[in-house]
Amino acid sequence: MRKSLVATGIVIAALVFAMPTLAATAKDAPADVTIDVCAAKKSAVEFPHAAHFELTECATCHHTNDGLAADSDMDVPSCASCHQDPEGETPDCAQMSLSKNPYHITCVTCHKESGAEAAPTKCDGCHPKAG
Numbered sequence: 001m002r003k004s005l006v007a008t009g010i011v012i013a014a015l016v017f018a019m020p021t022l023a024a025t026a027k028d029a030p031a032d033v034t035i036d037v038c039a040a041k042k043s044a045v046e047f048p049h050a051a052h053f054e055l056t057e058c059a060t061c062h063h064t065n066d067g068l069a070a071d072s073d074m075d076v077p078s079c080a081s082c083h084q085d086p087e088g089e090t091p092d093c094a095q096m097s098l099s100k101n102p103y104h105i106t107c108v109t110c111h112k113e114s115g116a117e118a119a120p121t122k123c124d125g126c127h128p129k130a131g
C-alpha cells in the first residue's frame with residue numbers, strides 16, 4: 001500500500017513537471033494572456049486573446065500553425081518558445097525596436113493599419129507604467 005502510494009506520487013510529480021514543456025492545444029486557448037516572458041525593460045502586456053479571434057484568423061499570429069482553428073486538437077507552441085533567444089535573423093522578443101520584436105511586428109503593425117481607436121499603438125498603451 002505504502003509503496004504504491006509513493007509510486008503514484010512519483011508518477012504525479014513526473015507529470016506535473018512534464019506539463020510546461022507541452023504545447024497547449026487549440027481547445028485550451030486562453031481567453032486572456034499576460035505576455036511576460038521577455039519583460040525586462042518594460043512592463044508585461046495584458047493581451048485580450050479571445051477578443052482577437054473575430055478580428056483575424058488564428059494563423060495571422062500563429063504563423064507556424066497553418067489552418068489553426070478554435071476547438072481543434074492542434075498543438076500550438078507559444079511564440080516565446082521560438083522567439084526567446086532565437087538563432088540568426090529570427091525576431092527576438094527582447095528587442096525594443098518596433099521592426100525587430102516579433103510582437104511589435106505582429107501587434108503594432110495591425111493596430112496602426114486598423115486605425116481602430118481601441119487598438120493601442122503607443123508604448124504605454126500596452127506597457128502600462130507602474131504605479
Ligand code: HEC
Binds near residue numbers: 040094104126127
Ligand atoms: C500593441 C502592443 C505593444 C505596443 C504598442 C508596444 N509594445 Fe513593446 N512589447 C509588446 C509585447 C507583447 C512584448 C513582449 C513582452 C514579453 O514577452 O514579455 C513587447 C516587448 C517589448 C520590449 C522587450 C521586453 C522588455 O520588457 O525588455 C521592449 C523593450 C518594448 N516592448 C518596448 C516598447 C516601446 C519602447 C514601445 C513604444 C515605442 C512599445 N514597446 C510598444 C507589445 C507592445
Ligand code: HEC
Binds near residue numbers: 024
Ligand atoms: C492577434 C494574435 C493572435 C490571434 C489572432 C490568436 N492568437 Fe493564440 N496566442 C497569441 C499570443 C500572443 C499568445 C500567448 C503568448 C505566447 O505564445 O508567447 C497566444 C497563445 C495561444 C495558446 C496557448 C499557447 C501555449 O502553448 O501557451 C493557444 C492554444 C492559442 N493561442 C490558440 C489560438 C487559437 C485556436 C486562435 C484562433 C481561434 C488564436 N490562438 C488566435 C496570439 C494570437
Ligand code: HEC
Binds near residue numbers: 078101
Ligand atoms: C515553431 C517556432 C515559431 C513559433 C511558435 C512562432 N514563430 Fe514567429 N518566427 C519563427 C521563425 C523561425 C521566424 C523567422 C523566419 C520566418 O520569417 O518564418 C519567425 C518570424 C516571425 C515574424 C517576422 C515575420 C516577418 O515577415 O518579418 C514575426 C512577426 C513572428 N514570427 C511573430 C510570431 C508570433 C506573434 C508568434 C506567436 C503567436 C510566433 N511568431 C510563433 C518561428 C516561430
Ligand code: HEC
Binds near residue numbers: 117118
Ligand atoms: C489583425 C489585427 C490585430 C492584431 C494582429 C493584433 N490586434 Fe490588438 N486589436 C486589434 C483591433 C482592431 C483592436 C480594437 C478592437 C475594438 O475596436 O474593439 C485591438 C485591440 C487591442 C487591445 C485593446 C483591447 C481593449 O478593449 O482595450 C489590446 C490590449 C490589444 N489589442 C493587444 C494586442 C496585442 C498584445 C497583440 C499582439 C500579440 C495584438 N493586439 C494583435 C487588432 C489586432
